[in-house]
Amino acid sequence: MIEIIGIDTPSLGDRSYLVGDGETAFVVDPQRDIDRVLHLAARRGLRITDVFETHIHNDYVTGGLALARATGAAYHVNVADPVSFERAPIEDGDVVEVGPHMRVRALATPGHTFTHLSYVLEVPGRVPAVFTGGSLLYGSTGRPDLLGPAHTGELVKRQHASAHRLAAVLPDEAEIYPTHGFGSFCSATQADASRSTIGREKQVNPVLTRDEQAYVEELLAGLDAYPAYYAHMGPANTAGPGAPDLTPPATADPAEVRARIEAGEWVVDLRSRTAFAAGHVTGSLNFGIDGGFATYLGWLIPWGTPLTLLGETADQVAEAQRELVRIGIDRVEAAATGTPEQWAGAAPLGTFPRASFGELAAVRHHRQVTVIDVRRDLEWAHNHIDGALHVPLQDLLRRLGDVPAGEVWVHCQAGYRAAIAASVLAAAGRRVVAVDDEFDRAAPAGLPMAVG
Structure with missing residues (x-):
């Protein structure tokens, strides 16, 4: 058979x-x-x-x-x-x-x-x-x-x-x-x-x-x-690629994690966007293993940049490593498991708020904030919040200078890409709020919409 x-x-x-x-x-x-x-x-x-x-x-x-x-x-x-x-x-x-x-x-x-x-x-x-x-x-x-x-x-x-x-x-x-x-x-x-x-x-x-x-x-x-x-x-x-090496990477202590961030390397936190927003190593980036991890990390990272992974468990790091070899990122410089307090040592943790589209609508009635839409071009053309700044996620690193000063609210279609963008903005020292909500709720929340 x-x-x-x-x-x-x-x-x-x-x-x-x-x-x-x-x-x-x-x-x-x-x-x-x-x-x-x-x-x-x-x-x-x-x-x-x-x-x-x-x-x-x-x-x-x-x-x-x-x-x-x-x-x-x-x-x-x-x-x-x-x-x-x-x-x-x-x-x-x-x-x-x-x-x-x-x-x-x-x-x-x-x-x-x-x-x-x-x-x-x-x-x-x-x-x-x-x-x-x-x-x-x-x-x-x-x-x-x-x-x-x-x-x-x-x-x-x-x-x-x-x-x-x-x-x-x-x-x-x-x-x-x-x-x-x-x-x-x-x-x-x-x-x-x-x-x-x-x-x-x-x-x-x-x-x-x-x-x-x-x-x-x-x-x-x-x-x-x-x-x-x-x-x-x-x-x-x-x-003709050979078989991947899935040997666990070397363990990084807090001093090494900080040194790698300060050297311009990528330190990537694999936890959920909820956990990352609540507390993370300052300067780290959030590509949750629970979403399109390899696709978006591979899309954004300058090819060849040294990479360190932070995960709650060894299994989480191993899963990320497997995802990475599938797109040709064969070498992970280091990794650490546990909690952000363990990874940061004595250094204070970074945080940023999460919000809904309803909360964004309420805020816009009271003060001026910048809204950034990180969806792709066709998503933006179909429908977007009137007055938002369109910066597709893949363009954010090179367009950080286009983001106005002050408070920034960032959204996508369902929250995953917005969390990545929020981590990039936070690492750049910006005051950011991640909209963790379905975009279909933006118009019912009272936000004015536009097309094209």
Whole structure:
């Protein structure tokens, strides 16, 4: 019996796959921390013989090469990809026999990248399954703009053609297994579906329900910023990343924590935004492990900046370290666990208030405050508080000088990004209030709204 096991990485919005027949298995688009795959295979008694990459990934460092080396599997990467390691080259139309029961056929589906491949699993007596990577997603497609604006126009048309190719060569009941689309910035839009078929996508996916021009216009109009660390993923994956080192970092005492902050290094507090606001090491930054930790830290941190982690427990630090290696931040200089009082030593803790949109509305009736909206451009254009200053979170560090003097209230859509921004502003010595509330409550609270 064929089993397709999804291995989710919710923090990055991606899904890898382990596919087995009871004895033999293959893997599609594995994440960097391959121990998850090895554990699942061992638990099921599966021998991994093949690893397939749908494309050179832009949003994470692959574990494909490390997994192939660890298992002796063949590592299938498009023959056209200019990688600097040994691989089993594969191209459109090639068929790989995986054990005695499974056949995997490669289909060229360019659009997310020029060399993107999808893989069709063909088993006698079973409905085909297609692993679509960043091509056809649930209700969407992969972004066509990650290789730069010079290629976007061509790639978006190829994405449309590739989706129609899949729809033409596969039966309606064929199951779709994408890598992106579960919150990943590699997806053009987000959908709520957790599974789908070619037939369903023909009914609901704009790439299959719109003509090419309408699809292109709609998709391009919906693209917004994507994380800055993406620029480092392609080169890392082309060079051939090895297995990550998840050895716990050295322990930092209060003097070292303070020295690292004063040296301009990043000291990151992994606790919840509520705990951070109530008391933190002055100068530290809050990227809670309970939210989009790796995405936003990787987006904001100047690449290569030394990093120290502060967590309530060793498990919290280990989780953060695992998240970081997935985006190529392999080295954590130091870490400390416990409480902010333990990390700060004799130094006083920093604090700042948290508030709701109702409290912001009340304050604006009595005194002048600066409101900063750190959401992305499309969010701002759809609706925003009239009179707010728009500084997307990813731009805040370089635009600190644009923030007027005085009291600053910062908000986003639901509170996580506002907490990051508030920690950045507090570290810069600003008097800040973090709005920890859902943006949908801003207008009912009496705050005037604007669009555009």
